[in-house]
Amino acid sequence: MHLMNKCEPCKPKEFSGREDEFGQIKEFVENYKKGAMLVYGQTGCGKTSFAHALAKELGHEILEVNASDIRNKDALLKIVKSAAMQMSLFATSKIILIDEVDALSSKDRGAVSAIIEIIKDSKWPIILTANDEMNDKVHDLKKKCRFIELPAPTHNEMCSILQDACCKNNICYDDSVLRNIARQCDGDVRASMIDLFVASSLGDVKDASMLASRLRNRDIDESLRIIFNTIKPDVALNAFDNTDMDLKDCLMWIEENMAKEYSGLELNNGYDALSKADVFYGRIRRWQHWRFLVYVNAMLTAGVALSKEDNHAKSGSVRYVRNSRPLKYWIMNNKNKKKKAIAEKLAARCHTSKRKAFKYLMPYFKVQFGNNAEGIAKELSLADDEADYIQS
Secondary structure (H helix, E strand, C coil): CHHHHHHCCCCHHHCCCCHHHHHHHHHHHHCCCCCEEEEECCCCCCHHHHHHHHHHHHCCEEEEEECCCCCCHHHHHHHHHHHHHCCCCCCCCEEEEEECHHHCCCCCCCHHHHHHHHHHHCCCCEEEEECCCCCHHHHHHHCCEEEEECCCCCHHHHHHHHHHHHHHCCCCECHHHHHHHHHHHCCCHHHHHHHHHHHHCCCCECCCCCCCCCCCCECHHHHHHHHHHCCCHHHHHCCCCCECCCHHHHHHHHHHHHHHHCCHHHHHHHHHHHHHHHHHHHHHHHHCCHHHHHHHHHHHHHHHHCCCCCCCCCCCCCCCCCCCHHHHHHHHHHHHHHHHHHHHHHHHHHCCCHHHHHHHHHHHHHHHHHHCHHHHHHHHCCCHHHHHHHHC
8 A cells, every 4th residue: 555655644734624623733742741632533534644744743753552452451551551651762752642542342341441541640642543532432531631623624625635646656637536536435535545546556547437435434413414404305314324323322312402403393393203203113122023113214314304394404513412311311220229129128028019119118118117227127138238228
């Protein structure tokens, strides 16, 4: 892939259109005191390349590790923390680059805490990169970092990058072919260079018919903007096709953010379509009738999109947020965990269901417990903390 290496920007100023964002990252490195910088943006937008170009311009050594490769706490502390605490081999400054922190999975126990520990003790600036800033792992790290979104290049900027690559490598090209590559890659510079390399391997870039259309994963923000801003049902129907998210989660995202885009009658119509999608989803859950899934998708996408009163697409930029209901459920379940454990013991003695014991017996049980706490605690085999909970 010599084409990609040769065309990779060598200086930060070569990243046109994103000077402000790169200026903030450069300022963080030059005036580093503590903490880390989390840079997020879509795949191929230049996060890693800029870190290398910045290190080269400032004369810094760069240590790059990929969080998806070094996945456990011990390896991170052994490799990265020692480097973060030591001087460079040639007594120069250094940058610690931890790539793809959102690629960590739930199995990578301790990895996030290790990164936070490294950030706390590091003598050198740390740059973290991520594709999805909404990832739970990234959310924990954002509490310890300054963070900045790196926007993807526009279509015209992508075309300029491809033209420059062709000029540097003496490749004859057709402008329409480069524009087609830029459109297909949609802001992914790395993907566009791969496509250009494939097209140029057969000679001049005059025909891109051998390049297959790229299937790119959509993030939830992009899918929601398609639904809320289009009036074409065929466009809306495909909004969630390349989204790595369950339709139930998509439903909750739409529910949380619809009021930001719709109002009045269109909001009423939107929630009506949403409620019908939820009805079909309930039938799937109860009866396992998975053929209803097509109706769930239709109501979530085309149904919500066609709820708009006017006959034109909506406009404007809205920041969408995750539905807070699952977090509230989690907090409530943890809050009631001890109460449920006591209700289960009470239900066994009273020969009733746990649900009835929890709902109907617990209020009276607290009163009775005050009259004979020791005897009741012994009878139900209550732990000390459970007895304290009843009396609190």
